[in-house]
Amino acid sequence: xxxxxxxxxxxxxxxxxxxxxxCVYETRxxxxxxxxxxxxxxxxxxxxxxxxxFDEQNEISGRYSWNFQKSTSSFNFTITASQVVDSAVYFxxxxxxxxxxxxxxxxxxxxxxxxxxx
Amino acid sequence: DGGITQSPKYLFRKEGQNVxxxxxxxxxxxxxxxxxxxxxxxxxxxxxxxIVNDFQKGDIAEGYSVSREKKESFPLTVTSAQKNxxxxxxxxxxxxxxxxxxxxxxxxxxxLTVL
Numbered sequence: 443x444x445x446x447x448x449x450x451x452x453x454x455x456x457x458x459x460x461x462x463x464x465c466v467y468e469t470r471x472x473x474x475x476x477x478x479x480x481x482x483x484x485x486x487x488x489x490x491x492x493x494x495x496f497d498e499q500n501e502i503s504g505r506y507s508w509n510f511q512k513s514t515s516s517f518n519f520t521i522t523a524s525q526v527v528d529s530a531v532y533f534x535x536x537x538x539x540x541x542x543x544x545x546x547x548x549x550x551x552x553x554x555x556x557x558x559x560x
Numbered sequence: 561d562g563g564i565t566q567s568p569k570y571l572f573r574k575e576g577q578n579v580x581x582x583x584x585x586x587x588x589x590x591x592x593x594x595x596x597x598x599x600x601x602x603x604x605x606x607x608x609x610x611i612v613n614d615f616q617k618g619d620i621a622e623g624y625s626v627s628r629e630k631k632e633s634f635p636l637t638v639t640s641a642q643k644n645x646x647x648x649x650x651x652x653x654x655x656x657x658x659x660x661x662x663x664x665x666x667x668x669x670x671x672l673t674v675l
Contacts, residue, residue, distance in 0.1 A: 451600070477663070485648060487666040533602065547593070547618070548664060552602035 445469065446536050448551035455524050456559050463519040463554045465534030471495075476510065476517045477535040477548065487533065493517065524558045531555050563587065564667035566651050571672045573638075573645070581636045581670045583651035590655065592634035593664065596620060597648040606649075609634055638672065646674045 447466045455461045467476065478490040491501065493510050501508045505522045521528055535548040564585045573579045585592065591610050595603040605618030609628040623642025628634055634653075638645045648671050652664040 479666075485650075485669040485671075487650065487652075489663055489665070492663050547605055547608055548603075550595075550603040552600060 444551070445549040446534050446551035448532075448534055448554050450554045451552070452555045452557070454557045454559065457525060458523050459558075460520060460522050461524050461556065461558075463521075463532050463534075463556065465517045465519065465551060467515050467517065467534070467536045469515075469536060469538055471538045473538075475537040477537070478508065478517075478519050479533045479535065481531040481533065481553070483530070490519075490532075521556075524556075526558050526560050529556060529558045564651060564653055564665055566649075566667035566670050569668065569670060571670055573672065573674050575674055576640045578637055578639050579672065581638065581649055581651075581672070583634045583636065583667060585632055585634075585651075585653045585665075585667075587653055587665060588631070589653035589665075590631070591653060592628070593652040593654075594618075594624075594626065594634070594636045595650045595652065597650060597669075603650065606636065645672055647672060 445468050449464055453461060474495045476493045479487045480490055481487050491508055498510050498512060507520045509518045517534060531553045533553045534551045537548050567582045571579060593608040594606040596606055597603050604620050606620055606624050607615055607618055607626040609615035612628055612631050615626050615628050623639055625637045625639060626634060648669050650669045651667040654664045
């Protein structure tokens with residue numbers, strides 16, 4: 443079973459629109475970490491945010507914001523006033539803290555391709 | 561500058577040949593990882609290493625091999641046993657699995673094409 447589900451395969455918006463990328467995760471651990479990465483056309487993954495399971499405060503960084511809700515096992519990512527440079531594939535990932543030999547690995551969702559049109 | 565380097569960026573291989581992808585990091589990270597990315601599949605873990613001279617299989621290790629003789633290097637060999645090796649390969653590293661935070665830093669990737 444997928445530990446991280448990104449149901450939106452592709453999203454297209456026009457510049458200046460707001461867009462939300464969904465992420466739903468599954469874990470039995472009480473301590474875990476959630477991540478978002480951006481993959482521009484160049485291919486290298488760029489780290490955006492890390493959140494631990496005990497911190498449910500939403501976070502805002504410029505035009506980016508993240509909504510973490512343990513009750514629904516979701517960690518959604520919103521881009522406000524999108525720009526063409528936001529076009530990329532965005533990955534949500536989960537790291538489980540208490541998993542013995544698999545400690546430290548990331549489980550990635552399949553990614554959401556965001557295209558922002560001028 | 562600290563970071564992760566992967567070489568080459570593009571690699572072409574004839575069917576039946578083994579090929580080794582390079583990954584080097586100067587971040588003094590203990591843990592290193594290899595992922596494979598196919599269109600629509602996201603990233604899948606091939607192998608990872610938590611410490612020098614030790615490594616574990618990920619989800620799709622068949623047809624691949626690795627070594628970890630030095631802390632900064634984690635080469636991946638794609639063997640002729642790998643049935644469908646054409647893909648984008650990403651190497652990553654992180655401070656260590658014992659830390660509270662497990663942010664992984666990624667290299668620029670190697671695109672392997674089997675002819």
